[in-house]
Amino acid sequence: MNSQPTLTKPAAAHIPTRWVGPLRVSGNVATTEIEVPLATYESPLWPAVGRGAQVSRMVESGITATLVDERMTRSVLVEADTAEIAHTAARAVHGRLDELRVITRATSRFAELLSVREEIAGSLLFLRFEFSTGDASGHNMTTLAADALLGHLLEYVPGIRYGSISANYCTDKKATAINGILGRGKNVITEILIPERIVTGRLHTTAARIAKLNTDKNLVGTLLAGGIRSANAHYANMLLAFYLATGQDAANIVEGSQGVTLAEDRDGDLYFSCTLPNLIVGTVGNGKGLDFIEETLTALGCREERTAGDNARRLAVLAAATVLCGELSLLAAQTNPGELMKAHTRLERLAGGHHAH
Incomplete structure (x- = not known):
């Protein structure tokens, strides 16, 4: 015993x-x-x-x-078959910023999409969404918005598939160059x-x-x-x-x-x-x-x-x-x-x- x-x-x-x-x-x-x-x-x-x-x-x-x-960030990962397809998808994302902003506002009355930045590594496309979040620090608000944006992009941007809702390109609770350069x-x-x-x-x-x-x-x-x-x-x-x-x-x-x-x-x-x-x-x-x-x-x-x-x-x-x-x-x-x-x-x-x- x-x-x-x-x-x-x-x-x-x-x-x-x-x-x-x-x-x-x-x-x-x-x-x-x-x-x-x-x-x-x-x-x-x-x-x-x-x-x-x-x-x-x-x-x-x-x-x-x-x-x-001021801006709070959340990054997502999508996969493609080639870097060329990933690059084409990234340009398509930037062409849809107006509709992405509308989707963001629907997730919270305080969330606003400020910009999207991307990084391509091989066939992987990293998207860094930057939001304003009112008086909230924005952890949950940005994740909720990013989830809605990712679902929309997977449906309407050809050639990409789900990778992760969090892609370490934000970057949350890690010391990175990107946060120091772009701010979080x-x-x-x-x-x-x-x-x-x-x-x-x-x-x-x-x-x-x-x-x-x-x-x-x-x-x-x-x-x-x-x-x-x-x-x-x-x-x-x-x-x-x-x-x-x-x-x-x-x-x-x-x-x-x-x-x-x-x-x-x-x-x-x-x-x-x-x-x-x-x-x-x-x-x-x-x-x-x-x-x-x-x-x-x-x-x-x-x-x-x-x-x-x-x-x-x-x-x-x-x-x-x-x-x-x-x-x-x-x-x-x-x-x-x-x-x-x-x-x-x-x-x-x-x-x-x-x-x-």
Whole structure:
């Protein structure tokens, strides 16, 4: 007789969460000064983002966050007998864009087909559908639309047959070049110009040292490591904590953490920017029905009566601004020997943790 161990479920499991800030943000989506929630077991992340947030409040315009593009993608695979037939089919797909847009609208009142891109490998035709999805992150909405589009194309485009409803050319939850180049989700650029007195007084370093470290570590170091469309220190840390606290699909930090940090010494002042082309966030849909998520999104101002998509755009720029705060603080710390480890040791000993970068 096999005896099975008895598993006891905890009454409740909570990731430690704190509100950090406030952050001062301006730009083409939101101008606000607001605290942000971070759910993490890495306790030094809270004061790190907090220091960046304090710097943002010391600069009149704070962090300027510019949303430059948004689109959610789903790719499908169809098969043909030859590359020539696949190419002819691809041209036929582009000739049917108007009817494909009508079909897309029938699947959801918020889905709009923006464009279709293709790639042919041998006799395989990969189609990458790009949609706008309102306030939803769009995982289910785009799959539903893609399924309807694929069925229509299989019926009306000669020479092709079903391959897969998901073809890895989207690309979902994987670090790829195509997402970095074409974008998936919200593409947000955050930037701040920090006066020299604040760089030295609050960050305890200089613009020149941060700029040099960013080049040596984030750019050259990532190049040597073979990074894909990415050059940053730790975007994933802030994104995971923000995603968990706001009901997002946390696995999307894989592509979300692709991004580029730039730092320039401008006569002693520090220009610092973070470009995030793959922020996949939503304010409606799966994960948003929990009471604490509802309260969090309300506190972030993402439950207001706005044009469809505006609440999700607001959430995206707040996520991007949070990333800048943590990235700035970490790079500043790493310009000083021993500072990062001392902070980790002190803060995690207080929290009872034993993590390190």
